[in-house]
Amino acid sequence: MTAFLLKRFMQSLVLLVIVSIIGFIVLNLIPGGPMAQYGLDPGMTQQDIARLEEQLGLNRPLWVQYFDWAWRLLQGDWGTSFRDGNPVLTVIGRHIFATLLLMGSSTVIAVAIGTWIGIRGATHRYSAFDYVATVGAMIALSIPTFWFGLIGIYVFALELGWLPAGNMYTIGDGSILNYLHHLIMPSVVLALVHIAIWSRFMRSSTLDAMNQEFVKTARAKGVSERRVIMKHVVGNALLPMITLAGVQLPSILTGALVTETVFTWPGMGRLFLDSLGYSDYPVVMGLLMFSAILTIAGNLIADIVVALVDPRIRLA
Amino acid sequence: MTALAAHLERSHWWQSRVVRRFLNHRLALPGLVMISLLTIACVVGPYLLPFDSLYIDLRARFSPPLTGQHFLGTDPLGRDIAARLLMAGRTSLLVGFFAMVLSVLVGTIVGVVAGYRGGWINAVLMRTVDGFLSFPSIFLLLALAAALKPSPAFITVIIAVTSWMEVARIVEAEVRSLREREFVLAGRMLGLRGAHIMFREILPNAVGPIIVAATLTVARAILMEAYISFLGYGIQPPLPSWGNMLNGAQQYLASAPWLAIIPGVAITIAVTSFNFIGDGLRDALDVRDDHV
Numbered sequence: 001m002t003a004f005l006l007k008r009f010m011q012s013l014v015l016l017v018i019v020s021i022i023g024f025i026v027l028n029l030i031p032g033g034p035m036a037q038y039g040l041d042p043g044m045t046q047q048d049i050a051r052l053e054e055q056l057g058l059n060r061p062l063w064v065q066y067f068d069w070a071w072r073l074l075q076g077d078w079g080t081s082f083r084d085g086n087p088v089l090t091v092i093g094r095h096i097f098a099t100l101l102l103m104g105s106s107t108v109i110a111v112a113i114g115t116w117i118g119i120r121g122a123t124h125r126y127s128a129f130d131y132v133a134t135v136g137a138m139i140a141l142s143i144p145t146f147w148f149g150l151i152g153i154y155v156f157a158l159e160l161g162w163l164p165a166g167n168m169y170t171i172g173d174g175s176i177l178n179y180l181h182h183l184i185m186p187s188v189v190l191a192l193v194h195i196a197i198w199s200r201f202m203r204s205s206t207l208d209a210m211n212q213e214f215v216k217t218a219r220a221k222g223v224s225e226r227r228v229i230m231k232h233v234v235g236n237a238l239l240p241m242i243t244l245a246g247v248q249l250p251s252i253l254t255g256a257l258v259t260e261t262v263f264t265w266p267g268m269g270r271l272f273l274d275s276l277g278y279s280d281y282p283v284v285m286g287l288l289m290f291s292a293i294l295t296i297a298g299n300l301i302a303d304i305v306v307a308l309v310d311p312r313i314r315l316a
Numbered sequence: 317m318t319a320l321a322a323h324l325e326r327s328h329w330w331q332s333r334v335v336r337r338f339l340n341h342r343l344a345l346p347g348l349v350m351i352s353l354l355t356i357a358c359v360v361g362p363y364l365l366p367f368d369s370l371y372i373d374l375r376a377r378f379s380p381p382l383t384g385q386h387f388l389g390t391d392p393l394g395r396d397i398a399a400r401l402l403m404a405g406r407t408s409l410l411v412g413f414f415a416m417v418l419s420v421l422v423g424t425i426v427g428v429v430a431g432y433r434g435g436w437i438n439a440v441l442m443r444t445v446d447g448f449l450s451f452p453s454i455f456l457l458l459a460l461a462a463a464l465k466p467s468p469a470f471i472t473v474i475i476a477v478t479s480w481m482e483v484a485r486i487v488e489a490e491v492r493s494l495r496e497r498e499f500v501l502a503g504r505m506l507g508l509r510g511a512h513i514m515f516r517e518i519l520p521n522a523v524g525p526i527i528v529a530a531t532l533t534v535a536r537a538i539l540m541e542a543y544i545s546f547l548g549y550g551i552q553p554p555l556p557s558w559g560n561m562l563n564g565a566q567q568y569l570a571s572a573p574w575l576a577i578i579p580g581v582a583i584t585i586a587v588t589s590f591n592f593i594g595d596g597l598r599d600a601l602d603v604r605d606d607h608v
Contacts, residue, residue: 018447026456030463135343138595142535142587144542147580150566154577158570253452258543262566272455273547276462288459292450 004307012300019292020073024066027285073289079282083275088286092268098168099267102259103252106187107245110194117195118202119237122210123229133203137196145255149189149262156185166264186263190255194248201244206237239310246302249295337600344596351589354582358405367396369403370554378572389574392564397574401582404556408538409586411472411551415537418476420483420530424519427487432495432514442488445481453478454543461549471550475540483529490522524601528594535590542583558583 053059060068072078078088117137121130157165163185164170169178209215210233218228257269264270268287275283338344362369366385373394381389381397388397430441448456460474494500495518503513538558544550545559553560558579565576597603 014443015446015450018443019450022447022451026459026463029460138343138591139584139588142539142591143584144539144546144580144587146543146546147562147576147583150562150569150576150580153566154569154573158573250450250452254454254543257452257454258547261547272458276458276549279462281463284459284462288451288455291452291455292447295450295452 001307005304008300008303008307012296015296016293017070019296020070020289021066023285023289023292024069026288027069027281028062030281078286078289081275081283082280083278083283088282091271091283092286092290095266095268095271098265099253099256099260099269101183102186102190102265102267103256105183106190106194106255107252109187109191110198111241111245113191114195114198115202115238115241117199119206119229119234121199121203122206122237125207130203133199137200140192140196143192144258145189145193146258146262148192149186149259152185152189153262166262168266186259186265189262190252190259193255194252197248197251198241198244202237202241205240206233209233209236212236239306242302242306242309246299249298250291253291253294334600338596341596341599343592344600347589347592347596350585351593354405354586354589355409358402358409361402362399362406365396365399365402367399369395369399369556371395371399378568380572381574381578388578389572391561391575392568392572397561397578400556400561401558401578404558404561404579405582405586407468407551407555407557408541408559408583411468411475411541411557412534412538412586414472415475415479415541416530416534418473419480419533419537420526422476423480423483423529424487424526426480427484428491428514428519428522430484431488431491432510432518434492434495438488441484445484445488448478448481451478453540457540457544458547458549461544466549466552468551468555471541471544475537479533479536479540483526483533486525486529487522490525491518494518494521525603528598528601528603531590531594531597535587535594538583538587538590558586 058065076089080087081091084091117133121133124130153165156163164182166182168182170182215228215232218232219225223232253269256267257272259265260267260269261273268291272284272287274280275287373390375394377390377392377394379386379390379394381387383389386396386398388401391397391400426441426445430438456478457474460477461471464470464474491514500513500517503517508517541550541557542559542562545557546562548560548563551557551560561579562576565579568575
């Protein structure tokens with residue numbers, strides 16, 4: 001187990017280095033590099049910028065700059081926002097709760113519905129239900145999330161008036177119920193694609209589990225079909241799903257960004273777009289790196305959980 | 317002998333097993349028909365419509381669909397939506413197609429080299445693939461699109477930058493399993509160059525999975541273009557794309573919902589078609605099904 005953990009941990013560290021190199025390249029692709037913002041200021045002459053670059057060490061070789069940048073990243077110094085002068089990590093910290101709330105609730109929805117569809121599709125293979133679920137999943141994967149959000153707003157907020165069209169709460173009403181009311185539509189919209197992905201994986205994973213020897217043994221012992229599925233199949237079929245949850249993180253974050261934009265949800269995605277609009281590159285870079293690190297951490301945690309639950313992986 | 321000759325003469329490519337299985341697939345054919353119709357409409361349609369996609373008519377602003385000569389209505393500047401939708405389709409389909417070509421090219425080269433060479437070359441290339449997959453693609457796309465000047469060609473390139481990894485992974489796994497086969501050994505014993513073995517001997521055996529991945533990559537690229545153009549960082553007006561037709565549609569959602577509904581339906585139809593075709597090809601070409 002220790003060897004497995006150590007190896008997996010080292011892999012994540014290597015990945016982190018690679019991700020930081022990609023991030024650094026993106027940062028330097030911005031015309032004018034990190035000084036782009038000041039270049040737009042008419043009060044700054046070319047000499048001023050050259051002097052600032054000298055002071056900030058931007059005239060050093062790129063690899064020296066990279067190590068400097070990465071070292072400061074490690075120490076938690078992610079720069080300060082051009083927009084309000086706050087440290088980048090503080091700015092991200094202010095928006096992280098809203099995003100986690102949205103991602104969390106939509107993941108719960110996706111897992112619950114997707115698991116159910118997947119198991120039913122596998123146990124009733126080639127039935128009408130299975131066929132509709134398969135085609136439905138493929139169509140759901142093809143619908144742009146933001147467009148689904150717009151249609152949702154049009155139907156449920158503007159025409160029917162059942163749900164709010166955006167924001168996280170009504171100003172002046174801090175009750176949990178009010179939060180929940182605002183949470184329903186964005187989390188369902190974000191969940192759609194992941195219900196599709198989850199149900200497809202759960203279906204094939206359940207089918208794999210149903211063909212295992214221990215399932216045949218259980219059936220041969222005379223265990224009822226319902227019990228076979230619930231006790232022997234589902235537990236094993238869910239194992240690969242833990243890995244999938246980790247792998248899906250970047251795609252959930254992508255969905256969160258557009259969902260937050262459509263529903264004016266004050267999370268990290270919204271912050272990313274606002275910062276882009278203000279050319280607030282430190283925050284943009286910060287969010288880019290933060291989301292990648294979140295993904296790597298998520299995958300690491302998922303693998304550790306699987307190893308803890310499944311002795312076959314731990315011992316291999 | 318004559319029977320065999322006659323049989324051989326009769327077996328054209330469209331009678332092959334792959335084509336037959338593809339055509340018998342319940343989703344592939346509808347997908348192929350839908351995308352063909354859509355493509356023909358986008359190519360021919362603009363010449364048949366009475367309006368130019370850029371013709372502004374402020375007297376006819378916000379005409380709902382099926383009013384006057386405007387079959388799908390007009391936008392806030394009174395431009396004909398049907399004409400814009402078809403012109404936008406040209407942009408979106410072309411961006412999707414060329415982004416796919418680039419992704420498949422890069423993904424295939426990376427995958428073949430990584431899979432065949434193995435060792436530290438494999439480690440470096442495949443960890444780079446993992447690195448790119450760690451970023452939420454839209455964050456990377458937007459950061460690149462905002463940093464550099466957006467032109468349709470550039471948008472195509474950055475979409476490819478964020479979508480070559482899936483192909484690379486598929487090809488790498490395929491090549492790694494083919495590397496130890498006898499024909500590769502034979503090639504080495506004949507003294508063939510590495511590049512020849514990789515691209516002339518091994519690669520043709522991995523064409524099936526690449527075709528499937530390519531089809532799904534078109535679907536993905538069209539979606540990605542829609543996402544970033546909707547957010548205002550993709551294809552820039554006046555050139556219409558399905559994504560940028562939706563940009564700004566939200567503020568008119570109550571008064572002119574067709575502005576939001578119509579382009580979204582077009583995107584969904586196009587992407588669904590490619591996903592259906594990809595599914596049909598996967599079954600027809602016998603590609604193992606371990607991706608969604």
